[in-house]
Amino acid sequence: MWQRGAVTASAPIEVDLALLGGGGAASLLLAALDRHGVRDLRIAVVDPVRRRGQDRTWAFWGHPDSDLDPLLSASWQQVEVTTPARRRVLDLAPLRYAMLRSGPLYDRAAEAERRLGAIRIVAPAASVVDDATRVVVRTGDGGIVRADWVLDSRPRPPARPGRTTWLQHFRGWWLESDRPAFDPARAVLMDFRTPQPARGVSFGYVLPVSDRHALVEYTEFSPALLTDAGYDTALAGYRDLLGLDPAGLRVREVENGVIPMTDAPFPARPSPRVARLGTAGGATRPSTGFTFSAMYRQADQVARALAAGRPPVPEPAYPRRHRWMDAVALRALDRGGVGGPDFFDRLFDRNPAERVLRFLDGVTTPVEEVAIMNSTRLLPMIAATAGDAAHRVRDRLRPARPAPAIPAAVVGGPPIVGRGSAAR
Numbered sequence: 475m476w477q478r479g480a481v482t483a484s485a486p487i488e489v490d491l492a493l494l495g496g497g498g499a500a501s502l503l504l505a506a507l508d509r510h511g512v513r514d515l516r517i518a519v520v521d522p523v524r525r526r527g528q529d530r531t532w533a534f535w536g537h538p539d540s541d542l543d544p545l546l547s548a549s550w551q552q553v554e555v556t557t558p559a560r561r562r563v564l565d566l567a568p569l570r571y572a573m574l575r576s577g578p579l580y581d582r583a584a585e586a587e588r589r590l591g592a593i594r595i596v597a598p599a600a601s602v603v604d605d606a607t608r609v610v611v612r613t614g615d616g617g618i619v620r621a622d623w624v625l626d627s628r629p630r631p632p633a634r635p636g637r638t639t640w641l642q643h644f645r646g647w648w649l650e651s652d653r654p655a656f657d658p659a660r661a662v663l664m665d666f667r668t669p670q671p672a673r674g675v676s677f678g679y680v681l682p683v684s685d686r687h688a689l690v691e692y693t694e695f696s697p698a699l700l701t702d703a704g705y706d707t708a709l710a711g712y713r714d715l716l717g718l719d720p721a722g723l724r725v726r727e728v729e730n731g732v733i734p735m736t737d738a739p740f741p742a743r744p745s746p747r748v749a750r751l752g753t754a755g756g757a758t759r760p761s762t763g764f765t766f767s768a769m770y771r772q773a774d775q776v777a778r779a780l781a782a783g784r785p786p787v788p789e790p791a792y793p794r795r796h797r798w799m800d801a802v803a804l805r806a807l808d809r810g811g812v813g814g815p816d817f818f819d820r821l822f823d824r825n826p827a828e829r830v831l832r833f834l835d836g837v838t839t840p841v842e843e844v845a846i847m848n849s850t851r852l853l854p855m856i857a858a859t860a861g862d863a864a865h866r867v868r869d870r871l872r873p874a875r876p877a878p879a880i881p882a883a884v885v886g887g888p889p890i891v892g893r894g895s896a897a898r
């Protein structure tokens with residue numbers, strides 16, 4: 475279904491830029507194009523779903539005073555990282571940790587879309603053919619879009635299986651408390667006191683927006699999802715660990731998610747005039763699942779390029795050496811050489827918080843990265859490095875195999891906690 479401009483479903487439409495997928499990456503890009511004053515560009519956005527409202531909450535760190543500041547639900551200068559051994563409060567200056575709910579970003583993108591005069595096509599992109607001068611996109615409603623450039627953020631599995639394939643999977647409850655229960659001055663970034671899975675890492679976290687209202691999540695980095703009841707049990711356990719009284723709590727919303735954590739490749743440039751963005755383009759950091767900062771950075775790069783009349787192709791989301799370090803770290807965690815809480819304990823103990831966070835965003839210098847690597851346990855890391863090298867050689871000799879699809883999140887009914895619950 476075409477939604478702007480005098481075109482019918484069967485008339486091919488000519489644009490300078492087609493965005494396939496209108497989720498997080500595309501929303502940040504539309505906002506960046508608007509911010510950089512890009513005008514007179516013919517844009518089409520193709521997505522079977524017009525994203526609106528609260529379907530996810532993004533937490534990320536960065537410098538204050540970005541254009542996103544007015545959209546934030548909360549931000550914190552201090553965060554806690556807690557292990558069974560100790561609780562540390564980290565001052566993030568000059569950075570800050572921030573929470574952006576999807577609704578305000580989707581609204582901002584819709585406003586940008588209007589100002590840019592973009593055409594919205596509410597249908598899936600079915601096929602994409604790039605002849606190196608133009609790209610022809612056929613949509614599920616029988617339409618055709620011809621574009622100079624395509625930026626594709628449709629979810630897709632990696633090009634081949636990873637050497638380590640984990641998932642970051644989680645459930646969060648938006649909790650409302652009868653009485654003050656949270657410290658709005660401080661977020662809990664990672665709390666490893668949760669029972670650790672046999673293979674993988676688990677932690678809880680708390681993102682308070684006021685003293686009575688917070689997002690409390692249980693997260694696992696591990697190979698397989700839990701059941702619906704498994705997430706509720708783990709989250710109830712974490713709520714109890716925090717000392718929250720269920721009798722005075724209501725679950726206002728439930729948030730579920732699955733994010734790939736793998737060293738499998740997500741090719742960012744499948745053909746000359748197509749670039750991939752978002753998770754599909756490798757913006758998800760394999761060792762943490764954090765994606766938002768890389769998407770924001772790449773949106774800015776693309777908008778600057780278009781404003782300067784250059785091709786809309788962003789730099790790789792992370793430097794190659796970071797992807798290698800992540801592959802080694804994931805392997806060490808997966809093969810049991812390194813324990814998750816111990817790994818993060820040492821990282822935050824031996825480095826300024828700001829360096830660790832910039833490292834996780836992929837923007838540290840090689841000298842800083844040596845310091846980061848020196849804070850991990852040497853022997854398991856050497857073993858993981860050797861194992862990774864041997865696995866790469868084996869992969870080259872083996873015939874190519876398809877990668878498994880990234881599973882959908884487990885979505886259940888309303889949880890039974892506290893006095894009342896209102897799950898989405």
Ligand SMILES: Cc1cc2nc3c(=O)[nH]c(=O)nc-3n(C[C@H](O)[C@H](O)[C@H](O)COP(=O)(O)OP(=O)(O)OC[C@H]3O[C@@H](n4cnc5c(N)ncnc54)[C@H](O)[C@@H]3O)c2cc1C
Nearest residue numbers: 495497498499521530532533598599731752753764765766
């Ligand atoms: C619940 C949740 C919470 C998250 N929280 C964080 C966080 O706190 N911090 C962080 O850094 N990262 C987080 N992430 C990871 C990441 O930032 C998000 O997944 C982000 O939305 C990824 O953006 P994207 O554009 O790659 O994918 P999406 O936002 O999923 O957008 C993909 C779009 O493609 C569309 N689409 C699908 N098929 C087609 C088709 N055939 N044709 C056209 N369009 C199609 C979909 O409808 C969708 O709109 C979270 C992820 C989830 C799921």
